[in-house]
Amino acid sequence: MAAARVLRPSACCRRLLSSSSASCNGGxxxxxxxxxxxxxxxxxxxxxxxxxxxxxxxxxxxxxxIIFYVPPEESALxxxxxxxxxxxxxxxxxxxxxxxxxxxxxxxxxxxxxxxAKGLEMRDxxxxxxxxxxxxxxxxxxxxxxxxxxxxxxxxxxxxxxxFRITFLMGQxxxxxxxxxxxxxxxxxxx
Amino acid sequence: xxxxxxxxxxxxxQIPCQFVHLYHVAxxxxxxxxxxxxxxxxxxxxxxxxxxxxAKPKSDSVVSPYHELQQLDQEKxxxxxxxxxxxxxxxxxxxxxxxxxxxxKSAAETEDSVIPVGTESKEDRRWKEMKLRLDDMPGIxxxxxxxxxxxxxxxxxxxxxxxxPVPFELTxxxxxxxxxxxxxxxxxxxxxxxxxxFDSNMNRTKNRPLVRGQISPLLAVCFAASCGIPGIALxxxxxxxxxxxxxxxxxxxxxxxxxxxxxxxxxxxxxxxVVGAIPPVMGWTxxxxxxxxxxxxxxxxxxxxxxxxxxxxxxGLREDYSRGGYCMMSVTHPGLCxxxxxxxxxxxxxxxxxxxxxxxxxxxxPIISLPINLYISYLGFxxxxxxxxxxxxxxxxxxxxxxxxxxxxxxxxxxxxxKKEDKGDxxxxxxxxxxxxxxP
Numbered sequence: 001m002a003a004a005r006v007l008r009p010s011a012c013c014r015r016l017l018s019s020s021s022a023s024c025n026g027g028x029x030x031x032x033x034x035x036x037x038x039x040x041x042x043x044x045x046x047x048x049x050x051x052x053x054x055x056x057x058x059x060x061x062x063x064x065x066i067i068f069y070v071p072p073e074e075s076a077l078x079x080x081x082x083x084x085x086x087x088x089x090x091x092x093x094x095x096x097x098x099x100x101x102x103x104x105x106x107x108x109x110x111x112x113x114x115x116x117a118k119g120l121e122m123r124d125x126x127x128x129x130x131x132x133x134x135x136x137x138x139x140x141x142x143x144x145x146x147x148x149x150x151x152x153x154x155x156x157x158x159x160x161x162x163x164f165r166i167t168f169l170m171g172q173x174x175x176x177x178x179x180x181x182x183x184x185x186x187x188x189x190x191x
Numbered sequence: 192x193x194x195x196x197x198x199x200x201x202x203x204x205q206i207p208c209q210f211v212h213l214y215h216v217a218x219x220x221x222x223x224x225x226x227x228x229x230x231x232x233x234x235x236x237x238x239x240x241x242x243x244x245x246a247k248p249k250s251d252s253v254v255s256p257y258h259e260l261q262q263l264d265q266e267k268x269x270x271x272x273x274x275x276x277x278x279x280x281x282x283x284x285x286x287x288x289x290x291x292x293x294x295x296k297s298a299a300e301t302e303d304s305v306i307p308v309g310t311e312s313k314e315d316r317r318w319k320e321m322k323l324r325l326d327d328m329p330g331i332x333x334x335x336x337x338x339x340x341x342x343x344x345x346x347x348x349x350x351x352x353x354x355x356p357v358p359f360e361l362t363x364x365x366x367x368x369x370x371x372x373x374x375x376x377x378x379x380x381x382x383x384x385x386x387x388x389f390d391s392n393m394n395r396t397k398n399r400p401l402v403r404g405q406i407s408p409l410l411a412v413c414f415a416a417s418c419g420i421p422g423i424a425l426x427x428x429x430x431x432x433x434x435x436x437x438x439x440x441x442x443x444x445x446x447x448x449x450x451x452x453x454x455x456x457x458x459x460x461x462x463x464x465v466v467g468a469i470p471p472v473m474g475w476t477x478x479x480x481x482x483x484x485x486x487x488x489x490x491x492x493x494x495x496x497x498x499x500x501x502x503x504x505x506x507g508l509r510e511d512y513s514r515g516g517y518c519m520m521s522v523t524h525p526g527l528c529x530x531x532x533x534x535x536x537x538x539x540x541x542x543x544x545x546x547x548x549x550x551x552x553x554x555x556x557p558i559i560s561l562p563i564n565l566y567i568s569y570l571g572f573x574x575x576x577x578x579x580x581x582x583x584x585x586x587x588x589x590x591x592x593x594x595x596x597x598x599x600x601x602x603x604x605x606x607x608x609x610k611k612e613d614k615g616d617x618x619x620x621x622x623x624x625x626x627x628x629x630x631p
Contacts (some may be wrong), residue, residue, distance in 0.1 A: 062397065096392060142523055171409055
């Protein structure tokens with residue numbers, strides 16, 4: 001444990017969140033400790049901390065970014081787990097950021113076209129943004145949902161697969177760690 | 192010693208049972224009142240939010256008192272898992288308030304970019320370490336298992352148990368309730384495990400433990416397994432195999448059918464209604480050991496109730512459902528949504544009339560329940576005709592008190608077990624019910 005602590009400052013580094021612009025292969029750019037130019041979190045966890053850190057929801061995707069801790073003695077299995085989680089995070093971030101942006105954009109366009117059809121301006125006299133009521137928006141919601149149906153099906157399949165894989169890997173890692181700890185304790189007891 | 196109690200058919204035996212029943216009924220009422228009160232409080236607060244502009248958007252810590260409320264909201268109408276009785280949705284966010292929030296958020300964002308140094312520490316404070324904190328675990332697990340919803344599920348199962356035409360057995364009742372509660376916790380946890388990215392994107396569900404990283408997915412699954420397996424085992428071995436089988440079936444129906452179907456087809460609403468109908472059936476089978484007409488009737492009443500409840504609720508969540516990719520009738524088939532709600536309000540009247548025919552209640556039940564059933568049908572008709580926020584809200588809030596009241600009235604009109612045995616007795620009391628109670 002003490003040896004690990006000495007190594008930590010130099011050997012360990014934080015794997016930052018791979019943003020939508022970063023590479024898709026498990027965040028290889030971030031592995032070198034570089035921050036991707038867009039949307040990388042500015043937060044740096046304290047050096048002594050040995051756990052992951054989770055941040056506030058992203059403005060576009062509403063997902064919370066995680067900064068993963070890389071222990072100096074990370075095993076191959078643990079690395080696979082971390083990379084799977086990073087990949088899933090990146091993929092989710094890309095999907096939802098794009099999806100929410102499209103939603104907002106299409107909603108604006110819809111409101112604009114409807115208001116124009118009614119002969120109204122986007123902003124009324126007091127400068128307030130004009131909105132349509134829920135019943136008028138219902139057409140847009142229905143349309144948007146049906147347009148994105150196939151995209152959602154694909155994403156669901158993807159998400160379920162990733163989720164199961166990550167949880168299974170977590171289980172394996174936990175099991176290995178537990179066995180290691182038992183072996184260590186047995187050794188200590190024997191001594 | 193051996194005590195033999197000779198009881199005449201005067202109903203002396205009823206007293207201990209009645210006490211338990213009264214307690215249960217009072218409990219039911221209490222849950223209803225509390226639950227309804229929470230909703231009102233939440234509703235009023237939301238109104239205030241719209242009325243009074245806040246300089247700063249609310250931080251997470253302020254939201255937490257309403258976590259429990261958020262549990263009530265089950266997206267789906269029904270009490271899921273073993274489906275909660277009333278997935279109460281609380282969010283009636285109005286487009287205007289949301290726009291306001293968005294404007295506030297965008298204002299905050301521009302502020303942040305202008306003064307990076309000042310807000311950096313504020314942003315930094317919002318980052319949390321993902322470490323397991325044992326002190327927080329009870330609260331986290333309660334939110335993970337949607338504990339309030341689970342409580343409602345258990346209360347419907349208890350109602351099913353109470354309505355069964357057999358003498359009340361306390362141990363069986365407690366085992367059935369506890370087993371149902373555990374199964375419900377398991378199903379709710381798995382549901383949250385499956386829905387993390389979707390929950391993050393919906394206002395109602397964005398503060399759930401898995402979304403916030405307070406618990407790892409592995410732990411959530413382990414918790415679900417450690418609730419579900421003992422729960423089903425308890426039901427199968429401690430109560431009867433039929434109840435255990437129904438519990439297991441309901442968990443699978445909720446987690447493996449309803450949850451994925453929500454994003455594929457509007458059929459999810461009907462599946463969810465079945466999920467909600469099963470707990471009272473489980474209560475009945477726990478008491479009687481068999482699946483008879485009375486169980487199916489109680490299940491039918493809960494099934495029909497789900498539609499006005501959920502359809503009215505989902506009317507106000509159309510934006511979130513559309514963006515989140517959920518296939519709900521209110522978005523894709525709005526006409527059908529309102530028709531189905533009305534249809535099932537009316538069927539509640541029909542089902543209430545069938546109850547005395549099946550000897551579950553006396554004929555006073557359809558008569559006493561007619562006013563409340565007519566009222567919800569009237570609101571259902573208004574919702575069908577007007578199709579606007581106010582009518583959907585009225586219908587939703589009505590459904591919240593309608594179900595507990597209906598179950599209460601049903602219980603008070605329950606056909607007494609002894610009265611049934613009475614019918615065959617000649618006068619003179621030569622037939623006495625003899626009960627042996629062995630004392631150690």
